[in-house]
Amino acid sequence: MAATAEQIAEERPLGKQVRDALLARTPRSQALNREGSQVLAVEVVPTFEMRHPIYIESTGGARVTDVDGNSYIDLTMGMGPHLLGHRPDCVVDALRAQIDQNIHVSLHNPLQSKLARLVEDACRCAEQVVFSNSGTEATMYGMRVARGFTGKPKVASFSGSYHGAHDYALIKDNSESPPSDPTGKNYGRGVPDVIKDDTMMVLPYRDERAFDLIREHAHELAVVMIEPVQSSNPRTDIKEFLHGLNDVCRECGVLFMFDEVITGFRMAYGGAQEYFDITPDLATYGKALGGGMAIGALAGQADVMEMLSKGWGHPDGVFSGGTFSGNPMTMAAGIAAVEYMRDHQEILYPHLNEQGERLAREINRFCEEHQIPVQLMNAGSMFHFHFQRGAIERARDISDEHHAAENDFYLHVLGRDVIVPPLHVFFISEAHSAADVDTIIETFKDSLLDVRADRLI
Numbered sequence: 001m002a003a004t005a006e007q008i009a010e011e012r013p014l015g016k017q018v019r020d021a022l023l024a025r026t027p028r029s030q031a032l033n034r035e036g037s038q039v040l041a042v043e044v045v046p047t048f049e050m051r052h053p054i055y056i057e058s059t060g061g062a063r064v065t066d067v068d069g070n071s072y073i074d075l076t077m078g079m080g081p082h083l084l085g086h087r088p089d090c091v092v093d094a095l096r097a098q099i100d101q102n103i104h105v106s107l108h109n110p111l112q113s114k115l116a117r118l119v120e121d122a123c124r125c126a127e128q129v130v131f132s133n134s135g136t137e138a139t140m141y142g143m144r145v146a147r148g149f150t151g152k153p154k155v156a157s158f159s160g161s162y163h164g165a166h167d168y169a170l171i172k173d174n175s176e177s178p179p180s181d182p183t184g185k186n187y188g189r190g191v192p193d194v195i196k197d198d199t200m201m202v203l204p205y206r207d208e209r210a211f212d213l214i215r216e217h218a219h220e221l222a223v224v225m226i227e228p229v230q231s232s233n234p235r236t237d238i239k240e241f242l243h244g245l246n247d248v249c250r251e252c253g254v255l256f257m258f259d260e261v262i263t264g265f266r267m268a269y270g271g272a273q274e275y276f277d278i279t280p281d282l283a284t285y286g287k288a289l290g291g292g293m294a295i296g297a298l299a300g301q302a303d304v305m306e307m308l309s310k311g312w313g314h315p316d317g318v319f320s321g322g323t324f325s326g327n328p329m330t331m332a333a334g335i336a337a338v339e340y341m342r343d344h345q346e347i348l349y350p351h352l353n354e355q356g357e358r359l360a361r362e363i364n365r366f367c368e369e370h371q372i373p374v375q376l377m378n379a380g381s382m383f384h385f386h387f388q389r390g391a392i393e394r395a396r397d398i399s400d401e402h403h404a405a406e407n408d409f410y411l412h413v414l415g416r417d418v419i420v421p422p423l424h425v426f427f428i429s430e431a432h433s434a435a436d437v438d439t440i441i442e443t444f445k446d447s448l449l450d451v452r453a454d455r456l457i
């Protein structure tokens with residue numbers, strides 16, 4: 001039987017050394033991991049399973065502390081929500097005040113319209129907003145309202161995209177189909193074929209063939225949905241393509257939706273809409289909007305969004321609902337975070353984007369100098385490591401070429417007290433100071449050299 005990546009890494013002298021050291025200093029984490037694997041079907045999300053699992057007890061700013069008392073610089077940042085760092089004062093104060101008032105009511109609360117006004121202020125296409133508890137729900141509502149409004153059945157998404165965990169979001173690019181004419185493929189079992197065959201289509205990313213396909217399918221396409229920056233392939237040279245899509249959608253009577261679950265409030269206060277100077281019809285939010293609490297939101301033009309306002313059971317309405325949607329704790333945290341972002345945008349976004357650029361530039365330069373086959377792709381403060389040599393234009397170019405090296409690398413990084421989530425998408429926040437970024441750069445460089453010493457790259 002072929003050795004697993006972990007076995008390969010463990011056999012390497014430095015990989016083994018760092019794993020042994022981690023095992024010795026994290027006994028409580030190891031015990032919790034044994035317990036968790038017996039009772040939990042999925043702990044966090046399977047893709048986040050770390051090569052060396054550690055269990056976190058407390059957090060603050062750019063740091064997390066595990067149950068054994070070890071402190072790390074975190075680059076997971078809750079998978080994106082903690083744009084202001086872990087537990088920023090403004091959010092903690094707002095949550096403390098809110099807990100004295102109420103936690104969850106499911107009656108009208110005064111906070112929803114306040115946060116909706118803030119979204120309207122930041123989001124170019126927002127005339128109305130509906131809240132949910134996750135980005136997954138937000139994209140589900142976005143697709144449904146687009147179908148309801150246009151009366152057309154299909155939604156187009158792009159090869160390499162991620163839009164959440166519902167059935168419609170799990171139709172992915174079939175890598176065996178031609179790159180410029182991709183077909184859809186169910187991502188895992190349990191997704192009915194009817195979703196793929198009758199309700200979704202996949203478009204080629206960063207390929208003008210997408211414009212022709214939208215024209216050809218305009219009669220059945222309700223909406224074209226795109227992550228303005230893909231988390232698997234973060235880059236900013238996408239403005240022209242986004243504008244081209246917006247124009248074609250308008251020409252064809254197809255709605256255009258930005259999935260801003262990651263980019264919203266991260267690339268700029270006005271998200272990717274501001275960054276790329278574009279106004280789609282609809283936009284979805286999540287992550288940073290909630291200030292660390294679970295949230296999703298759909299925002300858009302009033303005529304489309306009004307479909308949601310007609311009330312449950314209305315034959316011309318579009319359904320939305322959720323016990324915890326718009327709950328006061330989440331709204332309070334979101335208001336505190338977004339007001340802070342609005343009031344500090346002149347300092348916050350230059351910091352995030354400049355530190356992000358510096359980190360990627362330094363690592364890429366180092367890799368070139370040392371001929372290490374690794375690329376750190378980024379769009380401002382979001383990053384993705386790719387352990388391969390060839391240029392990455394789109395998701396199909398991503399390879400698993402140096403998988404064992406990648407696993408060895410994250411182990412060495414963890415051994416130096418920096419956490420990169422194994423999903424390989426990572427983030428810096430306002431709380432990551434220039435000195436933290438220096439530490440991260442040195443950690444990455446030293447760890448890459450360790451991987452080389454382990455003869456994996």
Ligand SMILES: Cc1ncc(COP(=O)(O)O)c(C=O)c1O
Pocket residue numbers: 133134135136137139162163164165227231259260261262286287295296
């Ligand atoms: C672009 C995008 N859309 C939607 C989602 C789903 O959001 P959630 O995980 O909150 O359901 C994600 C999550 O990472 C995302 O990156």
